[in-house]
Amino acid sequence: MDIHSVSVVGAGQMGSGIAQVAALSGCRVLLHDTDDARVSEALAGIGGRLADSAAKGRIAPEAASEALARIHPGGGLEHAAGADLVIEAATESMPVKKAIFSALDGICGERAILASNTSSLSVTELAAATRRPEQVIGMHFMNPVPVMKLVEMIRGLRTSDETYARTAGLAERMGKTPLEVRDFPGFVSNRILMPMINEAIYTVYEGVASAEAVDGILKLGMNHPMGPLALADLIGLDTCLAIMETLHDGFGDSKYRPCPLLRSYVHAGWLGRKSGRGFYVYGEGS
Structure with missing residues (x-):
């Protein structure tokens, strides 16, 4: 099953970049943050980057406007309920991320995949905070997300083949190269x-x-x-x-x-x- 709707948790530099490339891939995107002002700033930044890319001929002007129209302020996490995939891009703190994953597990549909943009923390430990460890994976995007081609794909101990295939497929639709690594501190990068x-x-x-x-x-x-x-x-x-x-x-x-x-x-x-x-x-x- 393809991924058509993505919720991004965290509207900082990484989260806004992930939202941008997800929208360009054709997904409907909800962008969440505890600070509404940060979401507004992120949307303005995304709009500016898309306009700049269109002005330089990297993407068609209509592709830029269509991508921006696919991104919406997400509000509270409860609005992630209908997402096929949630990508967490919060601060690099295990307690913070585990709290988000536990909350999302109770909100999202049973087929939804929960992914983390963690750059070093255990995906297996994050997955243990949920009742769906087979549907938890790491998607470590590189900074700046719209430019860098790599997505480091981290399989937790219980991540299923289906979860890996669906998320790697989305990464490819985003124009990225997904490379698989095991769940060790710091991964490879x-x-x-x-x-x-x-x-x-x-x-x-x-x-x-x-x-x-x-x-x-x-x-x-x-x-x-x-x-x-x-x-x-x-x-x-x-x-x-x-x-x-x-x-x-x-x-x-x-x-x-x-x-x-x-x-x-x-x-x-x-x-x-x-x-x-x-x-x-x-x-x-x-």
Whole structure:
């Protein structure tokens, strides 16, 4: 059975991007958030991105307007009742996500699939908060969602073949490449990426080089399109810290110990682009 209606829980950067690509794939989309203003901001941002894509000839103008018309403010979670698929894109916190999954399990139809955009947490543990573990899966989109082709597909211990096939099929309709991984801390993407970012932070912390020099060396010497510290700012330093803590807790290996400087920046509220300051300063004139 194809997926025709999608509810996205969380209207932040990731959730709004997921809503956009789901609408472009032809799905009717409900976008939920605890903050109505955030949903309004997300819809405005989606409209701007779609208009920009149409102006640059990447999509037809009518495709842009039709996609925007398919996205609706979702209100409370109870409005997700008719969705074929719910994609949770809330903060990277197991208690928060488990509460959402437990609530959705009591609201959604028995055939509905519950997916998480988690970047590091256990899909098996999330599934255990529901009575439908066979219909729970991880769909880890990359940032920025409308641009990046990968969706890391995480199968929990009890995820069914049908659930995987239906969600992977939707990912392909979205123009993405779904790649299957097992349910381990950090999966593949962040198990490799985050220790590199963390080590880059250590080089700044230990006075080996400035943030600009570290990023320049990785860009000019290793042909990375973006330096690891600029990438950390884009991801969000709070998210980077949460993932490193998940890796450290999950594997018990000191190589995943978060750098004290990363922890200090998060405690100071220097979260990267979204707060205006991280390893770099953002905003007008910066």
